[in-house]
Amino acid sequence: MKVPRHWRETPRRYRMEAGKCKKCGSIHFPARLVCTECGTKEFETVRLSGKGELASYTVIRVAPTGFSDLAPYAIGIVKLDEGIRVMGQVADCDPETLKIGDRVTTQFRRINEEGKTGMIMYGYKFVPDLGL
Amino acid sequence: MVGIVGYGTHIPRYRIKVEEIAKVWGADAPSYKKGLNLNEKSVPAPDEDCATLAVNAARNAVRRAGIDPQDIGAVYVGSESHPYAVKPTGTIVSEALGACPYVHTADLEFACKAGTEGLFIALSLVKAGEVTYALAIGADTSQGAPGDALEYSAAAGAAAFITGSNNLLAELVDTHCYMTDTPDFWRREHAYYPEHGGRFTGEPAYEKHVHGATNAILKKTKMKPEDLDYVIFHQPNGKFPVNAAKKLGFKEPQYRHGLLAPTLGNTYSGSSPMGLAATLDEAKPGDLIMLVSYGSGSGSDAFIFRATERLQQVRDIVPRVRKQLDEHKIYVEYGTYAKFRRKILKPE
Ligand SMILES: [Zn+2]
Numbered sequence: 001m002k003v004p005r006h007w008r009e010t011p012r013r014y015r016m017e018a019g020k021c022k023k024c025g026s027i028h029f030p031a032r033l034v035c036t037e038c039g040t041k042e043f044e045t046v047r048l049s050g051k052g053e054l055a056s057y058t059v060i061r062v063a064p065t066g067f068s069d070l071a072p073y074a075i076g077i078v079k080l081d082e083g084i085r086v087m088g089q090v091a092d093c094d095p096e097t098l099k100i101g102d103r104v105t106t107q108f109r110r111i112n113e114e115g116k117t118g119m120i121m122y123g124y125k126f127v128p129d130l131g132l
Numbered sequence: 133m134v135g136i137v138g139y140g141t142h143i144p145r146y147r148i149k150v151e152e153i154a155k156v157w158g159a160d161a162p163s164y165k166k167g168l169n170l171n172e173k174s175v176p177a178p179d180e181d182c183a184t185l186a187v188n189a190a191r192n193a194v195r196r197a198g199i200d201p202q203d204i205g206a207v208y209v210g211s212e213s214h215p216y217a218v219k220p221t222g223t224i225v226s227e228a229l230g231a232c233p234y235v236h237t238a239d240l241e242f243a244c245k246a247g248t249e250g251l252f253i254a255l256s257l258v259k260a261g262e263v264t265y266a267l268a269i270g271a272d273t274s275q276g277a278p279g280d281a282l283e284y285s286a287a288a289g290a291a292a293f294i295t296g297s298n299n300l301l302a303e304l305v306d307t308h309c310y311m312t313d314t315p316d317f318w319r320r321e322h323a324y325y326p327e328h329g330g331r332f333t334g335e336p337a338y339e340k341h342v343h344g345a346t347n348a349i350l351k352k353t354k355m356k357p358e359d360l361d362y363v364i365f366h367q368p369n370g371k372f373p374v375n376a377a378k379k380l381g382f383k384e385p386q387y388r389h390g391l392l393a394p395t396l397g398n399t400y401s402g403s404s405p406m407g408l409a410a411t412l413d414e415a416k417p418g419d420l421i422m423l424v425s426y427g428s429g430s431g432s433d434a435f436i437f438r439a440t441e442r443l444q445q446v447r448d449i450v451p452r453v454r455k456q457l458d459e460h461k462i463y464v465e466y467g468t469y470a471k472f473r474r475k476i477l478k479p480e
Contacts, residue, residue, distance in 0.1 A: 014228040108187035109179040
């Protein structure tokens with residue numbers, strides 16, 4: 001991932017900012033220019049709770065460059081309490097013990113880095129919601 | 133009146149036991165456990181660093197404070213493990229909280245007391261009327277050299293405090309510092325692990341400064357050890373703070389709640405601030421709490437706070453320190469720990 005792209009996506013990655021349609025109220029994450037539900041172009045920015053339940057997941061055993069130290073790890077699709085689905089890594093868990101329907105929450109984590117001397121990219125990751 | 137309006141902590145879920153480290157280096161675990169009053173320490177996940185710990189702790193502080201992050205006028209992150217040598221951790225934290233762009237920030241370094249130095253600045257800026265709220269964080273993912281005594285204690289964690297002048301959960305009664313140039317511990321630029329002066333770290337360093345700051349603030353406030361309900365001293369291990377407390381005339385019920393090192397290790401800039409957070413988790417309105425940090429190089433900051441009624445109303449909005457420390461721990465073996473902490477040499 002390149003530095004400018006990561007920087008542009010900061011509001012979404014750091015704060016889970018989404019676009020809420022001013023007409024029909026549907027939430028889009030990432031934010032869109034046109035509402036896919038009603039065609040409106042007016043949105044307000046909302047911050048997602050980051051809490052929800054695991055709707056589906058897959059375990060990555062052969063990871064892409066930059067992620068191999070984390071393998072095996074889970075990538076999940078989480079149905080947030082706001083009703084929308086968001087994809088992300090599920091950290092701090094043994095992927096073999098995950099179950100669909102598990103409650104998860106988000107934490108701020110390191111996502112990747114451009115080698116030992118390049119930029120460090122941060123963002124949200126899901127973790128099991130254990131009330132910690 | 134100025135003080136604390138919100139506090140929060142973050143502790144990684146991973147732990148390594150003293151026995152597991154001692155086994156690898158052929159060291160005697162019982163003597164470390166008894167000698168340092170240390171059983172296990174926290175280990176950051178491979179995707180955690182000073183910035184992530186700081187953000188997750190600060191988010192808890194914002195929730196307890198119940199404020200709009202846009203009203204935070206200054207952010208100070210104290211650490212000796214900032215992820216970049218050049219580029220502030222504070223910008224990452226401010227952006228992640230949603231405090232940008234009208235916010236002062238700077239990263240602070242002063243070994244283990246950078247967090248309380250940030251707290252002093254945050255309290256002082258509010259007192260001066262420069263900002264409505266300020267955020268001070270102590271966060272570290274420090275490393276001891278493999279096999280060194282510090283490897284048994286160097287841990288990871290963060291505590292964040294939002295200071296303000298209304299809706300306080302703890303009022304600042306007074307503060308005092310004690311600082312000299314003392315070469316007990318250092319890490320040169322580009323050096324991966326710190327070096328320390330061995331036994332030199334005890335009496336002329338930790339003890340002299342902790343005692344100096346404690347005696348100075350007690351004299352300034354005309355208080356005696358028995359006037360304080362709780363005390364927290366910097367915790368490079370579980371032994372130093374207990375010895376300091378006893379020598380200064382404090383008793384076990386006063387320091388028990390803030391003593392986290394035996395199962396947390398030394399979280400450096402987060403150490404005594406996390407002890408303060410654990411104490412705020414328990415204190416009753418009107419209780420007097422003294423915090424005394426220590427940072428090698430060397431200095432100590434002392435603070436006395438008085439808990440208010442609001443503390444009880446907000447403490448359970450987010451998890452208490454003891455819950456984060458005692459529940460859902462994941463124990464790792466030395467190999468996993470070495471991988472997580474990037475102690476294993478890999479091809480580029
Ligand atoms: Zn719409």
